[in-house]
Amino acid sequence: MRLTFTIAAAFAAVIACQGSVSPPPETPPNFKALDWISEETDPVARLTVQPATCLIAPEDPAVQRGELLFTSPLLLGGQAAKAGLSCASCHLNGRGNPDFVFSGISGAPGTADITSGLFSKMRADQVFNPVPIPDLAAPEGQRLVSRSADGALEAFLSAQITEEFAGAAPARSVIEDLAAYIRSLDAATCDANAEQAxxxxxxxxxxxxxxxxxxxxxxxxxxxxxxxxxxxxxxxxxxxxxxxxxxxxxxxxxxxxxxxxxxxxxxxxxxxxxxxxxxxxxxxxxxxxxxxxxxxxx
Ligand code: HEC
Incomplete structure (x- = not known):
């Protein structure tokens, strides 16, 4: 049915083009980031704006390296890496992502079940329990993981990469840099609702x-x-x-x-x-x- 429609549509397009001088249509571009947005999301907005950067120490080299790693799908393993998901796919610019939808992982837009067996067998809990993706710059009282307790964030990050996302055990510097980035995220440094290009x-x-x-x-x-x-x-x-x-x-x-x-x-x-x-x-x-x-x- 779908195939018939496609052929018919293509044929109609050829007929429509006959006699005109319009150049052949460009293949529509393909953007990975559009693979995990809700149907209501405006793709243009998704590709052109992002939540504001809220960093205490944006010039600190460790923070900057952490930000680089945060955008890398290959830090995660298994299905997440294969799909092209990075930390930043869920936490846009270290923040939340109200439009995130990933089949089998999300419930309502903006949620994810990170204990799903799709990402890792190790943390799989057999229950579909998606929760809202948190803004990592949220104020202290709303944080899941302490930023100040000795080593707590580092332990969380190592476990998250290897257990939740089935990634390879990261080098020490990777965890240190990611932790520096996450510690530097603080909504008090910016207008929390602002967006940037x-x-x-x-x-x-x-x-x-x-x-x-x-x-x-x-x-x-x-x-x-x-x-x-x-x-x-x-x-x-x-x-x-x-x-x-x-x-x-x-x-x-x-x-x-x-x-x-x-x-x-x-x-x-x-x-x-x-x-x-x-x-x-x-x-x-x-x-x-x-x-x-x-x-x-x-
Ligand atoms: C598929 C979406 C997704 C990806 C990818 C993802 N996260 Fe998360 N993250 C979540 C969700 C959902 C929670 C909330 C979990 C909960 O409440 O149990 C969370 C929680 C967190 C928290 C704790 C919240 C807080 O402020 O204390 C941190 C830190 C975090 N993620 C960092 C990362 C890092 C670093 C990566 C990449 C290695 C990453 N996340 C990749 C969805 C994701």
Whole structure:
């Protein structure tokens, strides 16, 4: 039935185009982040705005590295990683996500059952009990996990990655950086209901933070950071499609490949400088441009 309809629709489109000079339609872009939104959510809004950044120490390198890791699907294991979910998919910019819907995991929009067997067999409790995704910047009294008790947050994060999401045991630095980021989240530092734009600069900053880390002596446990950087490149690739940004998108792929192979990366800073110029220059034609995005979504 569906197939018949599709063929009929395609045929009608061909007929409609005959004699006209309109160019062939571009394939509609595909954005991972739209895989887990409710039907009521405006996809354009979901891709262009996010809750405000509420950080006590936004310039602290550990906080910045934690933020980078927070956006990496590959920190989580199992089905979550396969689906492309990161911490930030549920906690947008470290906050909540009222639009989150993931089949088998969510009840009402904005909820998730993180003890579901879909994510990990270890924590599976056989009960479907989705709860609201909390804003990690919420005031002290509303927090589930203490930010001040010695090691409590670190223990929670390790258990969460390995038990809830079936991820590999993370390096110590990964837990420390994630904890630094989460400790720095505090709604008292911002207008808690404010929103801000999603920009290519967000991803560029993550890449710079990762590059600075790879430049230090502590590179032996850097694989989580490299993977997080690759995820950032992947998100840029979605916004600067190869059909329009041939050279730029090739460079995104090429840097990603270098991150997956070399021990030390040659000229990474220089490559990021060039990339940054390309991203800035191409922005009006990219899917960071709201009007362009709205026109292109099906
Ligand atoms: C599928 C959605 C989802 C993903 C992915 C996710 N979380 Fe959560 N998170 C939740 C939900 C739902 C709760 C509330 C659990 C509860 O109330 O029992 C929660 C609770 C928390 C809490 C405790 C709340 C507080 O403020 O004390 C922290 C900290 C946290 N998550 C951090 C993370 C980190 C770090 C990651 C990535 C490693 C992550 N989350 C990934 C949905 C998610």
């Amino acid at each position: 999603q920009t290519w600069q967000d991803e560029m900053k993550r890449l710079r933070v990762g590059a600075a880390y790879l430049d230090t002596e502590r590179v032996e446990d850097a694989s989580a950071y490299r993977l997080a950087m690759r995820a950032a490149l992947g998100r840029l690739y979605e916004r600067y499609p190869a059909s329009k940004f041939g050279g730029l998108s090739q460079e995104l792929v090429s840097i990603g490949r270098a991150l997956s192979q070399a021990d030390r990366l040659d000229m990474l800073d220089e490559r990021l400088d060039t990339l940054e110029r390309g991203l800035r220059h191409g922005e009006p034609q990219s899917f960071y441009n709201r009007e362009h995005l709205a026109r292109s979504l099906p």
